[in-house]
Amino acid sequence: MSELGWTRQQMADRLAQEFEEGWIVNLGVGIPTLCSNTDIGGKQITYHAENGVIGYGPVLPAGEEDLHLVNAGGQNVSLLPGAAIVHHADSFGIIRGGHIDVTVMGAYEVAASGDFANWKVGGAKGGGIGGAMDLAACAKRVYIILEHTTRKGEPRLVPHCALPVTARGVVTLVATNLGLFAPSGDAFEVHELAPGISFEHAAKLTGAPLKHG
Amino acid sequence: MAPPSKIYPDFAAALADIPDGSIIAFGGFAGPGTPYNLTRALLAQGTKRLTCIANTTGGAHQPRMPDIGMLVENGQVAKVICSFTAATRPTDVLPFTKYYESGEVEAELVPQGTLAERLRAAGAGVPAFYTPTAVGTELAAGRETRVIHGREYLLEYALPCDVAFVRAWRADTAGNLQFRLAQRNFCPLMAMAAKLTIVEVEEPILPAGAFDPDQVHVPGIFVQRLIQVPPAPEGLWTMRRQERAR
Numbered sequence: 265m266s267e268l269g270w271t272r273q274q275m276a277d278r279l280a281q282e283f284e285e286g287w288i289v290n291l292g293v294g295i296p297t298l299c300s301n302t303d304i305g306g307k308q309i310t311y312h313a314e315n316g317v318i319g320y321g322p323v324l325p326a327g328e329e330d331l332h333l334v335n336a337g338g339q340n341v342s343l344l345p346g347a348a349i350v351h352h353a354d355s356f357g358i359i360r361g362g363h364i365d366v367t368v369m370g371a372y373e374v375a376a377s378g379d380f381a382n383w384k385v386g387g388a389k390g391g392g393i394g395g396a397m398d399l400a401a402c403a404k405r406v407y408i409i410l411e412h413t414t415r416k417g418e419p420r421l422v423p424h425c426a427l428p429v430t431a432r433g434v435v436t437l438v439a440t441n442l443g444l445f446a447p448s449g450d451a452f453e454v455h456e457l458a459p460g461i462s463f464e465h466a467a468k469l470t471g472a473p474l475k476h477g
Numbered sequence: 478m479a480p481p482s483k484i485y486p487d488f489a490a491a492l493a494d495i496p497d498g499s500i501i502a503f504g505g506f507a508g509p510g511t512p513y514n515l516t517r518a519l520l521a522q523g524t525k526r527l528t529c530i531a532n533t534t535g536g537a538h539q540p541r542m543p544d545i546g547m548l549v550e551n552g553q554v555a556k557v558i559c560s561f562t563a564a565t566r567p568t569d570v571l572p573f574t575k576y577y578e579s580g581e582v583e584a585e586l587v588p589q590g591t592l593a594e595r596l597r598a599a600g601a602g603v604p605a606f607y608t609p610t611a612v613g614t615e616l617a618a619g620r621e622t623r624v625i626h627g628r629e630y631l632l633e634y635a636l637p638c639d640v641a642f643v644r645a646w647r648a649d650t651a652g653n654l655q656f657r658l659a660q661r662n663f664c665p666l667m668a669m670a671a672k673l674t675i676v677e678v679e680e681p682i683l684p685a686g687a688f689d690p691d692q693v694h695v696p697g698i699f700v701q702r703l704i705q706v707p708p709a710p711e712g713l714w715t716m717r718r719q720e721r722a723r
Contacts, residue, residue, distance in 0.1 A: 293565050314589060315506040315662045331508065331715045332646070332658040338507030338538070338718055349658060351665045351694075352506070353597040356590030360608065389578050390562030390586055394532075398590035398610045432613040 268465075269441040269458035275409050277302045278456070279368060279439040282407070287365035288312050288358075290399055293337040295409045296368040310346075311335075312364060314395040316355035319347030336395065359395065360402045367403035369396060371410050373425045376472040378435040378447045380408055381427035393430075400431035412440035412469050419471035421445065421452055442466045446477065453477040483652050483703050484682055488518035491675050491702045495524055495640055498555075502596065502671055503531040503545060504643035504664035510656065511535075512642035513713035514677045514706055516543040519642075520551055528556045530596075530638060532589060532663060534573035537564050538718040546572040549582055556583040558636070560592055586616070593666055595636035600669020600699070605634045641671035644706075645695075648678045651685040652697025661694060668699040675702040679714075 270278065276298035283289060283304055290312045291297050300311060300322070312318050313336040320335050321342040329340030350358070358364065371382040380400070384391030400406055410420050421438065438445045443457040443466060451473035457466060467474040485491040492515065495501070501519075505511025520543060527548065534557055535544025548554050550572065562584050563574045576582045587595070588610045598606055607630035611617050621632040643664035646657035654676060656664060668674040682705055706712040 315509075315659050317659050326717065329717060330658065331717060332660055334507045334509060334659050336507075340717065343658075349661060351661045352589075352593035352663045353666050356593050359590055360594075360610065385563075385567075388563060390574070390584060392561040392563050392565040393586060393588050393616075394560050394565060395589040397588040397614065397616070401609045401612065428615045430614065 269443070269461050271441075273298050273301065274458070275439045275441060278444055279407055279409055279437070280304050282437065283307060283309055283366065288363060290314070290359070290364050290367045290403065292367070292369035292396065294370040296370060297337060299368055312355075312358060314352075314355055314359075316350040316352055317341070317343075317347070318350065318358075319344050356395070356398055359398050362402055362404060364399065364403040366405040366407055367399040368407045368409060369399065371408045371420070371430075372427055373420050373422050374408050374410065374435055374438050374447065375422055375425045376447050376449060376451050377424070378433040379425050379429045380406070380431065380435050381425040382430050384428045386427060396430050400434050405436055406431070406434040407437045407439070408435050409439045412442045412466075419469055422471035423450070442469065448475065451475045483650065483697070483701060485702050485704045488514050488677070488704055489521065491515070491704050492518050492522055495519075495522070497525045498527070499524065499639045500528040500530065500637075502638040502641045502663075502667035503529060504641065504662065504667050506532055506659065506662035508715045508718060509658065510644050510660040510662050510664050511542070511715070512644045512677050513542045514704070515642040515675060516545075516548070517713060520547055520553070523551070523553065525553050526555045527553055528558065529554055530558045530592075530636065530667070532592065533559055533561045534571055536572040537569040540716055542713060542716075549573055549576050554582055556585070558585045558587060558592070560587055560589040562586055588616070591633050592636070593663060595633055596638075596663065596666040596670040598635035599637040600666065603635060605632055607631065608633055636670060638667065638671040639673065641667035641674040642677075643668055643674065644677045645679070647680045647683065648676060648700070648703050649683045649685050649687050649697070652700030652703060653688055653693040654695040654700060655688065655692065656694050665695045668695050673702070674700045675704070676700055677704055677706050679706055681705060
């Protein structure tokens with residue numbers, strides 16, 4: 265946990281403010297899941313899960329859950345009025361067909377070019393792709409939430425991904441503990457800095473050039 | 478003469494003629510639709526050199542249920558085709574990962590939507606298709622791509638299977654299936670893609686005609702064998718997953 269800037273929930277809250285009325289949203293595991301806790305006013309959002317659950321609501325407490333119902337993270341969720349269930353090929357038809365307005369995912373690295381890496385760690389033979397490559401290639405928008413640096417303090421916002429990419433040139437918005445940034449080709453543009461974070465501080469912790477937005 | 482019944486008395490009988498070297502697809506996603514009882518029977522039978530197709534190999538959560546990771550540990554598996562050889566969260570550990578990373582078992586890592594569509598294509602008589610998924614990644618390296626209407630797509634082949642194991646909520650004697658909520662996931666696609674589909678059914682099997690035809694999720698033409706899951710503890714049922722402390 266960072267001492268300065270946004271908490272994980274605040275990162276999710278800030279990104280969720282970008283959701284627009286009527287959007288179909290897919291949230292990845294980890295910090296992105298926290299977007300569903302955010303109060304975004306009266307906006308009507310439909311959450312889609314890779315396993316074909318469309319229109320799910322909050323996670324249910326133990327004892328109240330239905331064991332036949334999980335979201336893509338395996339959490340026992342509820343269904344909201346208007347929910348629907350489809351099989352996996354139709355669920356990914358929704359994704360590949362461009363019907364998801366935004367996918368929010370975690371990542372190890374994001375490049376200034378909009379490339380990102382989130383399925384394989386350095387030195388591994390395999391990894392965990394899940395639905396990430398389908399979502400990254402086909403959702404209308406790809407937003408990323410991640411800590412600005414690794415635990416060792418190395419930047420995760422970089423000129424080029426060192427790890428194998430999930431998709432190229434697709435990321436348009438990145439929330440980190442330091443603020444909100446947009447990949448712009450050879451640099452990241454600052455859209456907003458978290459309270460107490462200076463431009464100079466953010467620039468020092470960013471691997472690619474940082475520009476005023 | 479009446480056609481032979483699709484209903485089998487127990488899991489062992491339903492699996493007895495599955496030979497070594499079979500390609501078996503396992504339905505299920507994070508619990509719902511997972512054929513725990515059929516998998517347990519396959520572990521007991523000891524069938525070898527299997528190719529297993531599933532979204533995941535299981536084993537990341539407690540309580541651990543019969544899964545592909547256990548078939549691997551039992552020396553029954555030659556290859557796995559899946560969308561995860563490792564967990565997304567570094568704090569989750571898949572027992573399968575070490576077998577794959579050390580080279581004891583082969584694996585083909587496939588994006589989840591591509592896996593679903595390859596199964597659907599196999600069942601639907603489509604030999605291959607183009608998808609935008611994985612273009613520009615290491616998965617596409619050296620493979621056939623094609624630019625269609627200005628966008629690059631990757632060629633993916635259909636994935637036919639010898640056997641599908643799925644779990645359904647309800648079935649009738651004609652083999653028609655209904656799933657409840659998130660049980661459906663890969664199950665209909667695997668039933669279509671396999672030559673032999675074996676289903677563990679949660680509710681008592683109903684006489685043909687009991688379902689409204691408009692409410693059938695998989696028609697019985699894709700289903701050859703049905704076994705009703707006995708009550709616990711004899712039968713295995715989905716339990717709430719306990720999250721690992723992180």
